[in-house]
Amino acid sequence: MSSTSTRTPPEQHPSSRSSTVASATGSTGHMLRRGLQISPELTRGLAVTLLLAAVMTGGRVVVPIAVQRTTDDGLLAPGGVDTAVVWQTVAWSALVVAITAAAGYLVISRLYRAAEGGLATLRRTAFRQVHDLSVLTQSTERRGSMTSRVTSDVDTISQFVQFGGVMLVISLGQIVVSTVLMLTYSPVLTLVVWCCFVPLMLVIARFQPVLGRAYLRVRERVGDVLAAVSESIGGAATIRAHHLQQRTGERIDAAVEAHRRAGVGAHIRSTMAFSSGQFLSGFTVAVVLAVGTWLAVRGDVTLGGLLAFLFLVNLFTQPVQQATETLNELQNAVAGWRRVIAVVDTPADVADPGESGVELPRGPVEVEMREVTYAYPGAEPVLRDISWRVAPGSRVAVVGETGSGKSTLVKLLTRLMDPDDGVVLLDGHDLRTVRFSSLRDRVVLVPQEGFLFDASLAENVRVGAPDADDDVIAAAVRDLGLGWWLDGLPAGLATGVGPGGENLSAGERQLVAIVRAYLADPDLLVLDEATSAVDPASEVAIQDALERLMAGRTSIAIAHRLSTAEAADEVVVVDAGRIVERGPHRELVGAGGRYARLHASWAAQQRS
Numbered sequence: 001m002s003s004t005s006t007r008t009p010p011e012q013h014p015s016s017r018s019s020t021v022a023s024a025t026g027s028t029g030h031m032l033r034r035g036l037q038i039s040p041e042l043t044r045g046l047a048v049t050l051l052l053a054a055v056m057t058g059g060r061v062v063v064p065i066a067v068q069r070t071t072d073d074g075l076l077a078p079g080g081v082d083t084a085v086v087w088q089t090v091a092w093s094a095l096v097v098a099i100t101a102a103a104g105y106l107v108i109s110r111l112y113r114a115a116e117g118g119l120a121t122l123r124r125t126a127f128r129q130v131h132d133l134s135v136l137t138q139s140t141e142r143r144g145s146m147t148s149r150v151t152s153d154v155d156t157i158s159q160f161v162q163f164g165g166v167m168l169v170i171s172l173g174q175i176v177v178s179t180v181l182m183l184t185y186s187p188v189l190t191l192v193v194w195c196c197f198v199p200l201m202l203v204i205a206r207f208q209p210v211l212g213r214a215y216l217r218v219r220e221r222v223g224d225v226l227a228a229v230s231e232s233i234g235g236a237a238t239i240r241a242h243h244l245q246q247r248t249g250e251r252i253d254a255a256v257e258a259h260r261r262a263g264v265g266a267h268i269r270s271t272m273a274f275s276s277g278q279f280l281s282g283f284t285v286a287v288v289l290a291v292g293t294w295l296a297v298r299g300d301v302t303l304g305g306l307l308a309f310l311f312l313v314n315l316f317t318q319p320v321q322q323a324t325e326t327l328n329e330l331q332n333a334v335a336g337w338r339r340v341i342a343v344v345d346t347p348a349d350v351a352d353p354g355e356s357g358v359e360l361p362r363g364p365v366e367v368e369m370r371e372v373t374y375a376y377p378g379a380e381p382v383l384r385d386i387s388w389r390v391a392p393g394s395r396v397a398v399v400g401e402t403g404s405g406k407s408t409l410v411k412l413l414t415r416l417m418d419p420d421d422g423v424v425l426l427d428g429h430d431l432r433t434v435r436f437s438s439l440r441d442r443v444v445l446v447p448q449e450g451f452l453f454d455a456s457l458a459e460n461v462r463v464g465a466p467d468a469d470d471d472v473i474a475a476a477v478r479d480l481g482l483g484w485w486l487d488g489l490p491a492g493l494a495t496g497v498g499p500g501g502e503n504l505s506a507g508e509r510q511l512v513a514i515v516r517a518y519l520a521d522p523d524l525l526v527l528d529e530a531t532s533a534v535d536p537a538s539e540v541a542i543q544d545a546l547e548r549l550m551a552g553r554t555s556i557a558i559a560h561r562l563s564t565a566e567a568a569d570e571v572v573v574v575d576a577g578r579i580v581e582r583g584p585h586r587e588l589v590g591a592g593g594r595y596a597r598l599h600a601s602w603a604a605q606q607r608s
């Protein structure tokens with residue numbers, strides 16, 4: 001028996017045997033559309049935001065117009081300085097600037113709200129999906145890498161959606177508005193401006209996929225760093241015990257170095273785009289000044305027109321430069337989106353039939369496997385043609401050598417995975433047709449290495465029955481004959497178990513698992529017996545509590561202890577993925593086969 005009982009987790013459906021989560025493929029546009037589909041908050045109220053953004057953009061052209069009017073119609077008016085025109089223009093400009101500022105405030109606050117809402121939904125969706133993926137998919141993806149998909153990859157998206165997306169639209173609007181105004185002042189100068197900038201735009205367009213790949217590499221390296229770090233923290237005790245500090249340090253260094261290189265590569269590429277934008281802005285202003293002065297001397301533009309034009313060039317070049325930066329953010333965001341969407345869109349390979357599924361009635365369960373075969377992806381079958389029936393209320397011990405397929409059998413019985421061939425039945429119903437909610441109520445898996453949360457004992461056992469109050473929990477502990485244990489704990493049920501349950505002994509962790517399972521009150525108990533040794537007194541307490549837990553329920557235990565096999569109604573011997581012997585303990589010992597040999601070695605071990 002082991003440290004935790006968990007209710008069979010909700011898993012999803014069989015179609016795909018692929019167990020890995022890579023990065024989603026598809027064009028930037030496709031990724032954006034899919035991202036917006038997953039987080040509808042990002043586009044909610046967008047029309048109003050864009051309208052306000054249009055006001056904000058339109059308001060920006062007031063300065064060049066004001067400059068032109070005050071210069072040409074005010075300061076250089078044919079009849080001398082016209083102060084009325086100057087004051088009037090200044091007053092109007094002040095009003096428009098105030099409105100523009102208010103619109104800007106509203107745009108930004110609306111964007112932040114939409115972005116935070118959308119990203120929270122994305123995080124939640126991705127996180128739930130991580131739990132819906134089969135154990136197989138979860139175990140093939142390194143934990144840190146999976147964590148980075150749900151956390152830091154989502155953060156990269158936030159920078160873009162908080163401002164970049166709408167900035168791109170505002171920039172585009174600003175380019176159009178300034179171009180129209182520039183045309184009214186001087187078509188020739190407008191042509192000059194566009195001629196300077198078109199090459200940059202073409203370069204940027206060609207550069208985007210390169211940047212996209214560079215940022216995806218950065219995201220992947222972030223995942224690698226997190227995976228290496230979390231593994232080294234999780235395995236700290238083993239690392240110390242085997243003096244692996246140097247090797248672990250080297251692995252982390254290598255991951256950090258790869259991340260550094262990827263980061264520098266991406267930033268250098270984006271800086272090249274940014275610097276070329278800056279260079280071209282300066283260059284354009286210089287050319288406009290030269291050509292504009294020549295046109296002014298010829299009388300083709302007024303002084304006010306030229307000054308206004310220079311402001312407009314600034315209005316034009318600013319969003320073009322901004323756009324290069326925003327496009328970088330976009331590529332970074334799309335790289336993050338690719339990795340998160342890959343999680344969200346990975347077909348969960350064990351599906352809940354949901355409302356249309358079967359609701360199993362309460363009472364001891366009959367379990368049956370019919371010609372079940374299972375192979376892990378890309379490997380030979382580890383279970384072949386297993387046919388087996390467990391009568392309601394009976395107690396079965398599954399034994400076999402290490403690697404024979406016992407744990408795989410348990411995963412199929414609790415629907416952590418589905419078989420490739422054959423069927424697993426509970427009370428005659430194919431497990432695939434049983435609602436998860438019903439499965440969770442009726443079947444409880446007590447894994448070998450369960451998880452204890454860094455919380456009180458009460459909170460940890462409440463995993464089995466979330467609604468149980470302290471009195472119910474205390475009563476359950478006493479029902480299991482463990483009152484002495486509870487009474488001896490420093491703070492009773494409020495005792496903290498520590499991270500991973502480290503404040504408890506191995507035996508006590510097993511007791512927590514038993515209480516959890518008892519509170520869950522299942523009809524079928526699937527036990528993966530712990531191999532860790534405990535002191536004789538704890539062993540007796542565990543055995544006694546287990547007896548009480550199993551009473552009146554069907555139970556299937558992977559047995560590592562002789563006593564469990566001896567007490568079972570039936571022993572099933574698994575060897576190389578097949579059931580090779582089955583029957584009551586005494587009969588099998590008498591038969592002198594594989595079980596008899598296993599039993600003899602157990603007995604010898606116990607004597608020694």
Ligand SMILES: Nc1ncnc2c1ncn2[C@@H]1O[C@H](COP(=O)(O)OP(=O)(O)OP(=O)(O)O)[C@@H](O)[C@H]1O
Nearest residue numbers: 136139376382400401402403404405406407408409
């Ligand atoms: N996630 C996995 N991916 C690929 N192969 C796996 C996976 N899990 C188990 N296997 C392989 O399947 C075979 C059966 O493993 P299983 O864990 O079911 O054996 P077991 O009898 O429970 O062993 P033990 O008593 O040591 O726990 C082994 O060869 C193992 O290497």
